[in-house]
Amino acid sequence: xxxxxxxxxxxxxxxxxxAGTGVALTPAHAAFRTSLRCPSASVPxxxxxxxxxxxxxxxTSVTEKGRSALWLGxxxxxLIDEKTDPMADLGGIDALHAAVDISHRNTAILVSxxxxxxxxxxGCPQDLSMEAFGTGACSRTIFGxxxxxLWRVKPSVFRIEVWRSFSDYVFGYLAEAARDxx
Amino acid sequence: MLLIHCPYCEEARPEIEFRHAGEAHIARxxxxxxxxxxxxxxxFFYRDNPKGITFERWRHLHGCARFFNAARDTVTDKFxxxxxxxxxxxxxxxxxxxxxxxxx
Numbered sequence: 001x002x003x004x005x006x007x008x009x010x011x012x013x014x015x016x017x018x019a020g021t022g023v024a025l026t027p028a029h030a031a032f033r034t035s036l037r038c039p040s041a042s043v044p045x046x047x048x049x050x051x052x053x054x055x056x057x058x059x060t061s062v063t064e065k066g067r068s069a070l071w072l073g074x075x076x077x078x079l080i081d082e083k084t085d086p087m088a089d090l091g092g093i094d095a096l097h098a099a100v101d102i103s104h105r106n107t108a109i110l111v112s113x114x115x116x117x118x119x120x121x122x123g124c125p126q127d128l129s130m131e132a133f134g135t136g137a138c139s140r141t142i143f144g145x146x147x148x149x150l151w152r153v154k155p156s157v158f159r160i161e162v163w164r165s166f167s168d169y170v171f172g173y174l175a176e177a178a179r180d181x182x
Numbered sequence: 183m184l185l186i187h188c189p190y191c192e193e194a195r196p197e198i199e200f201r202h203a204g205e206a207h208i209a210r211x212x213x214x215x216x217x218x219x220x221x222x223x224x225x226f227f228y229r230d231n232p233k234g235i236t237f238e239r240w241r242h243l244h245g246c247a248r249f250f251n252a253a254r255d256t257v258t259d260k261f262x263x264x265x266x267x268x269x270x271x272x273x274x275x276x277x278x279x280x281x282x283x284x285x286x
Contacts, residue, residue, distance in 0.1 A: 058191045058246070073246035074190050125183065125196035139191075142199055142244040 012107045012164040016171050020178040022115030025171060028108035028159060034079040034086040036069075038097035045095035050079065050086055061138045061151060070138040070151055078138075078149055078161065106149075107164045109171055112157040115181055120158055122177030123170075124150065144173050184259070189266045190246045203239040205229050206251040207271060233257060237271060240264070253277070 013027035036054075038046055047053045052064040054077050061070045067081040079086040090099045111120060117128040123144040127133060138151035146169055149161035162170045185194040211217055211225055230236065236256055241249045253262040253274060263277035 058193070073248055076247070125198055140245055140247070147244050 012167045013109070013171055016168075018171075018175045018178060020175075020181075022181070023111065023113040023119050023178045025174055025178070026110045026112070027171075028110050029082055031080050031082045031103065031108070032085045032087070033081075033101070033103045033106050033161075034090075035100045035102050036077045036079055036086075036090075036097060037075055037099075038095065039075060042095035042097050045093060046090070046097055049089050049093050051089070052079075059133075059137050059139050061136050063136075068151075070149065072138075072140050072149065080161075105163060106161045107167045109160045109162065109167065109174065110153075110157060111160060111174060112154075114156055115178070116156055116158050118181055119174055119177045120150065120160070122181070123173050124148070126150070128152075130155065143170055146170050184261070186240065186252070186261055187264050188242045188245060188248075189250050189264050190248045191242065195242070195245055199242060199244040201241045201243045203241050203249060206237040206239045235262065235274065239267070 011027060011030070016025070016027055018025040036046070040056075043054050043056070050067065050069070052067045052069045053062050054069050055062045055071045058071060061068055063069075066083050067079065067086065070078040070080070072078055085101075085103075087099060087101050090097070120143070121128055124141055126139065126141050133139075133152055135152055135155050138149065140147065140149050142148070143150075143160065143162075146162055146166040148170065151159045151161070153159050160170060160174075184197040186197055186200050187194045188200075208225070211221075214222070217225070233256060236254055238252050238254055239249055240252050241247070249267045250264055251267055251269070252264040253272065254260065255262060262274055263272050265272055
């Protein structure tokens with residue numbers, strides 16, 4: 001007789017934790033993520049439907065009621081929401097757009113602490129000073145060999161969105177950098 | 183590391199985020215089927231490769247992911263100006279003056 005099988009969904013960074021001097025690494029909670037692309041004529045309609053005004057300024061993000069829209073390019077945004085699925089709000093929209101559910105393509109790592117920017121700079125070439133990359137700033141960029149979306153949630157907390165298959169590499173790289181720096 | 187100004191991100195970003203994408207301002211012939219082999223090879227394979235100022239396509243691959251055009255000096259590796267794809271070749275004298283103004 002075949003035994004009943006149970007399949008459990010495992011977080012790609014299950015069991016990964018790191019706390020060092022001045023920096024802590026924490027896998028972020030699961031979240032709904034949508035890759036959204038649209039021409040500028042569609043932006044007002046989509047902003048209304050989503051309940052968050054899609055930012056038009058490079059490197060900026062907007063958060064309303066737990067839903068965030070991150071500017072990635074002149075016609076591209078990343079939507080992140082831990083509670084409700086943005087795809088559900090885009091169902092009946094006539095405005096021209098392309099939305100792709102990437103909730104499980106990405107996972108995220110929260111890098112927090114006074115040394116967070118220095119640790120990220122071990123693999124990321126961008127200027128992360130408060131003047132150049134203030135609170136709320138976000139950008140697609142590179143970390144070591146992996147492409148990431150970097151988002152400064154609070155002055156000393158960064159969220160790194162990374163493809164799940166690269167997450168172990170990025171987490172390991174960050175932990176190594178934190179050990180070296182500490 | 184070079185800093186390259188992305189016209190879409192509106193700031194200078196590290197070279198490692200970018201990819202070179204060949205010579206710029208090469209228009210695809212309107213009626214490509216009527217070209218002779220010689221004409222097609224001119225369009226498809228032959229590039230200027232000058233020593234000096236060259237116009238190139240670049241892509242901000244690990245950033246906004248958009249293609250844009252740049253004027254670069256192949257001798258000094260200096261970027262003279264970058265501008266959105268689809269725009270006409272800029273006036274380089276004017277661009278040089280703008281850069282000089284920005285530097286002072």
